[in-house]
Amino acid sequence: MADIARIVREVAQEMAAQAERGAVATYIPPLAKVDPQHFGICIVTAEGEVHSAGDAEEPFSIQSVSKVFALTQALGKIGDTLWRRVGREPSGTPFNSIVQLEREQGIPRNPFINAGALVVADVNLAGHAPRVAIGELLRFIRYLAEDETILIDEHVARSEQETGFRNVALANYMRAFANLTHAPELTLGVYFHQCAIAMSCRQLAMAGRYLMLGGLLEPGGARVISAQRARRINALMLTCGHYDASGDFAFRVGLPGKSGVGGGILAVAPGKASIAVWSPGLNENGNSLLGTLALERIAEATGWSVFSPPR
Ligand code: DON
Numbered sequence: 001m002a003d004i005a006r007i008v009r010e011v012a013q014e015m016a017a018q019a020e021r022g023a024v025a026t027y028i029p030p031l032a033k034v035d036p037q038h039f040g041i042c043i044v045t046a047e048g049e050v051h052s053a054g055d056a057e058e059p060f061s062i063q064s065v066s067k068v069f070a071l072t073q074a075l076g077k078i079g080d081t082l083w084r085r086v087g088r089e090p091s092g093t094p095f096n097s098i099v100q101l102e103r104e105q106g107i108p109r110n111p112f113i114n115a116g117a118l119v120v121a122d123v124n125l126a127g128h129a130p131r132v133a134i135g136e137l138l139r140f141i142r143y144l145a146e147d148e149t150i151l152i153d154e155h156v157a158r159s160e161q162e163t164g165f166r167n168v169a170l171a172n173y174m175r176a177f178a179n180l181t182h183a184p185e186l187t188l189g190v191y192f193h194q195c196a197i198a199m200s201c202r203q204l205a206m207a208g209r210y211l212m213l214g215g216l217l218e219p220g221g222a223r224v225i226s227a228q229r230a231r232r233i234n235a236l237m238l239t240c241g242h243y244d245a246s247g248d249f250a251f252r253v254g255l256p257g258k259s260g261v262g263g264g265i266l267a268v269a270p271g272k273a274s275i276a277v278w279s280p281g282l283n284e285n286g287n288s289l290l291g292t293l294a295l296e297r298i299a300e301a302t303g304w305s306v307f308s309p310p311r
Contacts, residue, residue: 002301002302002311004043004049004051004273004302005051007297007298008043008052008053009053011041011053011297011298012039012054012294015039015041015054015279015290015293015294016039016054018290018293020289021036021037021279021281021290022036022282022288022290023036023281023282024036024263024280024281024282025263025280025282025286028061028156028160028163028261029159029163030061030153030155030156030159031063031156031262034060034061034263034280035280036279036280038054038060038263038278038279038280039054039055039277039278039294040052040053040054040055040056040060040200040277040278040279041053041054041275041277041294042056042200042201042202042204042205042275043274044205044206044208044209044274044275045272045273046219046271046272047219048219050202050205052201052202052205055201055278056201056202057200057201058200059199059200059203060198060200060264060278061197061198061260061264062195062198062199062204062260062264063260063261063262063264064112064117064195064259064260064261065204065259065262065264065265065266066137066194066195066260067111067112067116067117068208068211068233068237068241068258068266069137069140069141069194069207070117070120070121070137070194071111071112071117071120071236072140072210072224072225072229073136073137073140074111074120074124075225075229075233076225077123077124077126082120085107085123085179086107086110086111086116086119086120087108087109087110088110088240089109089110089239089240090109090110090246090247091108091109091113091240091243091244092244093109093113093243094243094244094285094286095112095113095114095243095286096113096114096167096170097113097115098115098166098169098170098173101115101173101177105177106176106177106178107177108174108179109240110236110240111236111240112236112240112243112258113240113243114166114167114191115170115174117191118167118171118174118180118191119174119180121133121187121188121190121191121194122180122181122182122187122190124136124137124190125182125187125190126181126182130186130189130190130193133190134152134190134193134194137194137197138150138151138152138197141197141199141207143217144207144208144209144210144217144224145199145203145204145206145207146206147203150197150198150199150203151197151198152193152196152197152198153196153197153198154196156195156196157192157193157195157196160195160196161188161189161192167188167191167192168184168188171184171188171191172184195260199264200278201264201276201277202276203276204264204266204276205266205275205276206274207266207274208266208274208275209274210230211230211233211234211237211256211270211274212268212269212270212271212272212273212274213230213271214227214231214270214271215227215229215230231270233256234256234268234270236256237256237257237258237268238250238255238256238257238306241256241259242257242258243259243285243286244285245283245287248285249292250307252292252295252296252299253295253296253299254299254305254306254307254308255267255269255295255299255305255306256268256306257295259286259288259291261282261286262278262280263278263279263280263282263288263291264276264277264278264288264291265277265278265287265288265291265295267295269302269304272302272304273304275295277290277294277295278291279291
């Protein structure tokens with residue numbers, strides 16, 4: 001068994017010494033103000049051990065990592081009928097791209113690109129006021145993380161509402177294809193608020209446990225989703241979780257992972273660990289530069305890649 005505590009410590013030390021930290025996202029103004037020197041990591045093992053280092057307790061904007069929890073919620077509501085409205089293929093395009101939507105009649109390639117996440121938000125909105133839909137998602141995440149202190153950063157949500165012109169375009173475009181069932185501004189409100197949820201690495205790693213444990217909240221604990229659904233969400237994270245860099249992430253890290261422009265990544269080593277890393281500086285594909293490097297180091301040191309034989 002790898003010495004996880006030592007690995008976490010050493011990876012955090014290595015990341016602290018890195019000079020090249022990438023560039024923080026600037027298109028959502030509050031994210032531009034985040035100090036790129038931050039680095040946090042937390043690993044929760046299948047045995048329930050928690051190992052963390054750096055800024056692991058500091059909340060950050062989870063942004064697109066929220067799409068994993070929103071997808072889980074939508075599948076809970078409508079099951080596999082979701083796949084009539086969203087595909088399950090990598091897009092090979094950036095997270096906010098609109099180019100495939102016209103050719104593919106408003107059906108997004110997968111639930112993790114923004115277009116797909118908007119359809120998921122539209123599903124979660126059905127039968128609710130936007131405030132209630134987002135409250136439901138927040139309660140779900142708090143339950144997964146076993147932490148009632150998790151909040152939405154209203155300042156980030158408002159700022160995204162004011163600057164999210166591409167998302168507004170995507171929502172309206174899909175409404176034209178009848179693949180949004182609500183007024184675009186309502187669906188967008190749900191989406192912007194889910195992206196503005198703030199969580200620490202510890203909270204995020206705790207919330208991801210159900211994906212490492214075949215759908216269980218904790219070992220021997222309550223069932224959140226079926227084992228099949230957990231496996232499928234992991235498959236989507238591996239193939240689509242880093243957009244047009246998903247292949248490179250699989251090549252370097254070899255774990256299901258979901259990134260956000262706040263610099264967070266949730267990665268899952270099935271049966272082994274739920275891992276959250278945070279470093280706000282992004283690489284050219286918009287994914288955390290040091291977060292990816294840290295996960296690469298962890299996968300190497302532990303042998304947890306889904307493409308490695310068990311050690
Ligand atoms: O839709 C947006 O632009 C942001 N709220 C989320 C984007 C994001 O995190 C992309 N992932 N890396």
